[in-house]
Amino acid sequence: MSSTSPATTHKRQPAVFIPHGGGPCFFMDWPDVWDKMAEFLRGFSHTLPQKPDALLVVSGHWETETLTVTASEKPELIYDYHGFPEHTYSLRYPAPGNPALATQICSLLKNAGISATSDPDRGLDHGVFIPFMLAFPDADIPVVELSLRQDLDPAFHIQAGKALAPLRDQNVLIVSTGMSYHNLRHFMTANPKTDQDAVAFDTWLDKAACLPEAERNNALIHWEEAPAARVIHPREEHLLPLMVAAGAAGADQGERIYSDTVLGKALSGFRFG
Incomplete structure (x- = not known):
């Protein structure tokens, strides 16, 4: 990738799974609810070995039949949330794209x-x-x-992450964003049973993500066997980005870097390497 510096001048970047919140939640008057998550995100870049030359991000909000990567030099924003205040549809994030990196990602996957x-x-x-x-x-x-493949096969997404792991040595940060809890019907409702389910799943996920590589990947492939798995994720698109990060981790040990309770629901974020 022509825009990155030689790997020998940088430490290896980690692969991470971080929460992205609910819609444009950080830019609304929503007292206290998202403060800890916002604080975590604001401090996140300071935990990295150095400033990345590029960011490869896998979001829970893009699914395609074939893995697809953005290749625009100046990517626009997609305001894919509904019913929020007018000002949240004027938010700006004018980060450049990187078509050369997009080409390399496709090559790594195809290889x-x-x-x-x-x-x-x-x-x-x-x-x-x-x-x-x-x-x-x-x-x-x-x-x-990078999109998710619409079949949401966890083993496939771990393999995709493995294919992309060499980017970490080129000072590319692999960032998966989603939510470790994503049952919107229960999320906004206080209920002791669903809150307990969230804790049980979060406890399992913390253990699974921090296992040695082979055990970790096996646990994540079989995530539906976790306590209350389908209560926490009726559909798993917000969990699947974690599989890409875990695949890119290789033998690097996982660690939980974010832990919070939002509206009674336990949430986590993880780092590998």
């Missing part, structure tokens, strides 16, 4: 036997620009987004 293509027109959804407005507020790091 691993994974079909992939690029889209020069697709912009960045709110699972990208909302958390990045806090984590990387200067918008001066090129951003390329």
Whole structure:
């Protein structure tokens, strides 16, 4: 990738799974609810070994039949949330894209036997620009987004992450954004049973993500066997980005870097490497 510096001048970047919140939640008058998550995101970049040359992000808000990567030089924003205050549809995040990185991502995936293509027109959804407005507020790091494959096969997404792992040595930060709890019907409702379910799943996920590589990947592939799994994720698109980060981790140990309770529901974020 022509825009990155030689790998020998940088430490290896981690692969991470971070929460992106609910819609444009950080930019609304929503007292206290999202404060801890916002604080975590604002401090996130300071935990990295150095400033990344590029960001490869996998969001829970883009699914395609074939893995697809954004290839625009100036990606627009996709305001894919509904019913929020008018000002949240005027938020700006003018980060550049990186078509050269998009080409390399496709090559890495294809070399691993994974079909992939690029889209020069697709912009960045709110699972990208909302958390990045806090984590990387200067918008001066090129951003390329990779879709999820719409079958949401966890083993496949772990393999895709493995194919992309070499980017970490080129000072590319692999960022998966989603939510470790994502049952919207229960999320806004206080209920002791569903809150307990959230704790049980979160406890399992923390243990699973921090296992040695083979055990970790096996646990994540079989995530539906976790306590209350389908209560927490009636549909798993917000969990699947974690699988890409775990695949890119290789033998690097996972650690929980974010832990919070939002509206009674336990949430976590993880780092590998």
